[in-house]
Amino acid sequence: MITTVLGQLASAVKWGCKQLLHTPVSLALIVVMWGLHIVFISYPEGLVPYLGLGMPYEIDNWHILICGLTTSQLGSTAIATLGVLVLAIPAERILGSFKFGLTAIILHLVVTPAAMISARSVEETGLNWWGNDLLDSTLLSPVGWIFGTAAFASAWMSVLWQRRTRMVLLALSLTLVLYSGTLSDAVALTAAIFGIASGMVIHPNSVQMRLAASRRESRLLLAVMMLCTTLGPVLAALNPLSSGPFSAVTQLIWEPEYSLDEVYWLCENNTGSQECSDAVLQAAQTGVGATIINLVPLIVYGVLALGLAKGRRAAWLMSIAAQIISIVVIGLQLWTITDFDDTNSILLITNGIFMILPWLITLVILIFSHRLFRVEIHHRALSQLILGVLTAIGVSAVLWVCGGLVLADHFHPQARLSDLLFDIPVHYFPPVLGELYSYQLVPHTQWGWMLANWTGVVFWGISLVSLYRALMSVPDPREEEARNTARTILVNGSGDHLSWMTLWPGNRYWFAPAAPGENQPAGYVAYRVNRGIAVTVGEPVLAANSSDPMVLATQFEDFATENGWKTAWYSVSSEFSERRKDSGFRRQHVAEESLLYCDNLEFKGKKFQNIRTARNRAAKEGISTLWARWEELDPVIRESIIALSEEWVAEKALPEMGFTLGGVEELKEPGTQLLIAVDDDHRVHGVTSWLPVYQKGSLVGYTLDFMRRDSHGFRTVMEFLLAEGALHAKEEGLEWVSLSGAPLARSEENTEEFGILDAVLEKVGSSMEPLYGFRSLAFSKNKFHPEHRDWYLCYNDELALPAIGLAITSCYVPDMKLSDAIKAAKVWEESQQPATGEESDGVKK
Structure with missing residues (x-):
């Protein structure tokens, strides 16, 4: 068994290396991306002033020629490199190096102005209600030619990969536009749409792409689509330049940390004050435990996606419930961050609908695809799932209450049994949703915050393992x-x-x-x-x-x-x-x-x-x-x-x-x-x-x-x-x-x-x-x-x-x-x- 797996892995690696040798343009662009960071490493103001293309767009701005060569941050460059490996290299293999390079240049020069003009229109019409001002943004990202070439090359792909590629590009770029809201996200969505359309025009056979898919592939596409709608907000949270509607919370991850003494000082007299809430919200975003809890929605959706791919009826029902819960939570978040004084109600409702659009689309498709999910979970597996969740609640509650009593002096006010019991549910929610709830007890030491964060980790760890085992179990032993x-x-x-x-x-x-x-x-x-x-x-x-x-x-x-x-x-x-x-x-x-x-x-x-x-x-x-x-x-x-x-x-x-x-x-x-x-x-x-x-x-x-x-x-x-x-x-x-x-x-x-x-x-x-x-x-x-x-x-x-x-x-x-x-x-x-x-x-x- 091990020999077979190693042989398959070696074969896959050999095949992957062979693909890389046939994609010189993509490899050269990766070298350029990282090389520019090395060249400008000594410049304190960074790359943006020298390479970025600022808004408003002017046709004679020569920066359009270089704004797609790299990104402004090392983390973004790493993600862009991954995008080249996953999207651009297959596109170059399909199109050929010369055609790929020419396509990348043309798409970048066409898509970038179109996206910037569209972003300006969105900003001026009020459709960017909760985002930052795009009119003062600067573009420095290769996402246009990465997404564009992959979308264009999809016209020459097999039906299987054509569907997968287009669905992932559109779902991911649309969700990023709504939840990250940066100029590069607008470029990505524009590039995906324009690349697919231009591919259909140049390669007419792809226009007649049949929508029929096998039961197996239909399940997989729906699972990936649902996962993409969840991945967008997570990527937005990891992007320090994010300017979407929830960036006020997610950007706390990147803000300078409050010291524990500062948190204690701000919350000493009034734990309900705005200053205390802001300090606690920021402190709750730091640490390994907080990061894991913030990723819980993505992990839950990932497990449900695996169940959908297996055709499990329970995964389908849970996915529908997850979409509804996500829509409600998003609505509550928007409610808390919106100033309703002197607002245009029609414009506000329109913006709100756009924000929940990916989840609404996924929900409707799930409902109409019920025929694909007929595999029932055996009652024994369902019983084990319920037992697992109850065990998770019991273990995490005991951990929190007992730990809180032992570390009573590490909280403000001093932890009492009634307060600890009241706060149990709070620690099951991701800190990124912190504006929707408040703490009865505020930790003011490292040990206190560790207990608060890892209580939720224990609960979700046991629950997710139980959920995974139930969805992957034999339907009927x-x-x-x-x-x-x-x-x-x-x-x-x-x-x-x-x-x-x-x-x-x-x-x-x-x-x-x-x-x-x-x-x-x-x-x-x-x-x-x-x-x-x-x-x-x-x-x-x-x-x-x-x-x-x-x-x-x-x-x-x-x-x-x-x-x-x-x-x-x-x-x-x-x-x-x-x-x-x-x-x-x-x-x-x-x-x-x-x-x-x-x-x-x-x-x-x-x-x-x-x-x-x-x-x-x-x-x-x-x-x-x-x-x-x-x-x-x-x-x-x-x-x-x-x-x-x-x-x-x-x-x-x-x-x-x-x-x-x-x-x-x-x-x-x-x-x-x-x-x-x-x-x-x-x-x-x-x-x-x-x-x-x-x-x-x-x-x-x-x-x-x-x-x-x-x-x-x-x-x-x-x-x-x-x-x-x-x-x-x-x-x-x-x-x-x-x-x-x-x-x-x-x-x-x-x-x-x-x-x-x-x-x-x-x-x-x-x-x-x-x-x-x-x-x-x-x-x-x-x-x-x-x-x-x-x-x-x-x-x-x-x-x-x-x-x-x-x-x-x-x-x-x-x-x-x-x-x-x-x-x-x-x-x-x-x-x-x-x-x-x-x-x-x-x-x-």
């Missing part, structure tokens, strides 16, 4: 235990070609009674229930000591009947469907499987010319294959696979399908093998996944599942990967590989008699072709001249067929919305128009 039991039975027993899919999340399990003298169940059936229909994932899986699937099938049907469900055996073999006729079941053809036997697999002869061409061309272009499991891949390869999958999802009219069609999450199932086409530059051209098939405890074959390719990469990569996958199975001594089934498709040699329902499904398959390309997929597999086998749906009630159809649809697309149906209808309508001569890509699954 019983379900995980059932899945592990099913995996043991499958690996040691016998399953059909789809049996590995029974281990995927979302399935329920029915276990057959154990045979006499045996401890293990005789087998199991994986199924899902929708609309009163128990839809199975293939046939029953038999344990090593079982031999007749019909016995298990009958037992499962009885189990379903007892629960009020009708049974639908989905994607079962011809032999199984024939034998179920004895129990009154009918069958309906639903897919056609393509099989390649490994004994004489050589790809010789004229009929395999296309396959040999694909393999030969791959060798000439330096493309090789990597056979590995997900956990063995390095982070760069993993991220490339995710990017290819997201691009594929974005191209489809309907949401990503599940059930028997695996996505990225299913690739992580232990035992799933991946075959990846990579070139010498570590670029992923295509990827396939292969699911193991066991008979009597032995691996006998693989079933193809996941297929994705880079639309701008090696064109015949799928033919190459399928051929290499089959040959790899042959090298392992396996019997066959299945290229899986093509739903609603039949080969020309299929001579089975058509019924009325077959004719209807034939028409449905033809109509759905523009949406998912199942028939094009079947055609691409025919290049391998496989043996075809039919898959069937078995049912025992014709009147239940409509419900069965809807149930199966819900299994595949559980998150189907009305908007998705309308979008699919538009795509289908466009497909019925006369062909334009363009051929669709039917390779990707």
Whole structure:
């Protein structure tokens, strides 16, 4: 395990160093940023008078040429360097050094005046109610070309990174404008907007960026968006030049400290005086404990974001509550710092709405995205969370009260039990919110302040650990235990070609009674229930000591009947469907499987010319294959696979399908093998996944599942990967590989008699072709001249067929919305128009 992690880390570092060598412009600008600080280190007035561009902007001010070369403070330069590494270097890799440098210059020269003019308009119209005067500000920051080039380069990024980059740039820059309010923040927002817009104009294909995203990516984007809205105020607090609405409090961090004697002197006679409040507010901002408590909101949002990325319902509910609490707290803060005498109420309300805008937007998106968060936390984990919070309250309260009684003389007035109990809740709030509350007891020694600050640290430390463990816990331990039991039975027993899919999340399990003298169940059936229909994932899986699937099938049907469900055996073999006729079941053809036997697999002869061409061309272009499991891949390869999958999802009219069609999450199932086409530059051209098939405890074959390719990469990569996958199975001594089934498709040699329902499904398959390309997929597999086998749906009630159809649809697309149906209808309508001569890509699954 350690060796694998170190190998992946070394690979990532090697890849990162390689990227740096191809970005000379970015590296040179980093050197310039730090070099200017070294040159001007002896100047007491700093860099701003010599390099900064002051307001109001004048067109002949030559400082515009140099105001983006560095920053005024070393801390800001460190943050800018991080921005170059994260944003500018990838942009230079995408655009090329010359184009990157030219873009940076143009964007800086265009965005800087536009931002300064906009800032002046905002100031003069009164929309900067709580901020400092921007008309007297000076700009010295490279943020314009850093944000601008990244936004511009996003037009050439994959769909995955295009969405992520644009969302982060816009969310972060907007929040910084509202909460930091400096001139450089205005430049950052302007650069992000202008860079994205100009990229769309110059690269028109990016204008048609599809909004469709996988469930996994949608959760991640929403989590990052929520985190960005919280990160803005934190960055504003860490910026000593911040001039946003709450800078009056956050700038206390950077003010000269009151001595403890001064705090005592100011609060000795009246702890409620304004002088005492100011001194306490400033003193509360100092120290490690105060810094940790001030970062608590960001940490809480970070933990909730992790929960959102996992699809946890509890994290979704807590995030909604956190947005509402944040909006209320912001409103209260604005109330305390606003002078309501002689104010323009309309302008005041407008400014207030702008201040809570990021949280309002996030709140609305969270509410409308409820379908993404259906994973419930097990009641045991919820109980442990409640117990953890109660423990945190108890431990921190005991620490504060006992410590306060011992250090009673370290507070003013002298600490008493009643005062200590009254002050307990105060120490759970970040000091940065100090204007919303007051202390009953004011510490006037180092020990007193340490106790006051670290009481909150203890409370939040225990609470956050409990929250993290609850959100990251297994949703249902019983379900995980059932899945592990099913995996043991499958690996040691016998399953059909789809049996590995029974281990995927979302399935329920029915276990057959154990045979006499045996401890293990005789087998199991994986199924899902929708609309009163128990839809199975293939046939029953038999344990090593079982031999007749019909016995298990009958037992499962009885189990379903007892629960009020009708049974639908989905994607079962011809032999199984024939034998179920004895129990009154009918069958309906639903897919056609393509099989390649490994004994004489050589790809010789004229009929395999296309396959040999694909393999030969791959060798000439330096493309090789990597056979590995997900956990063995390095982070760069993993991220490339995710990017290819997201691009594929974005191209489809309907949401990503599940059930028997695996996505990225299913690739992580232990035992799933991946075959990846990579070139010498570590670029992923295509990827396939292969699911193991066991008979009597032995691996006998693989079933193809996941297929994705880079639309701008090696064109015949799928033919190459399928051929290499089959040959790899042959090298392992396996019997066959299945290229899986093509739903609603039949080969020309299929001579089975058509019924009325077959004719209807034939028409449905033809109509759905523009949406998912199942028939094009079947055609691409025919290049391998496989043996075809039919898959069937078995049912025992014709009147239940409509419900069965809807149930199966819900299994595949559980998150189907009305908007998705309308979008699919538009795509289908466009497909019925006369062909334009363009051929669709039917390779990707």
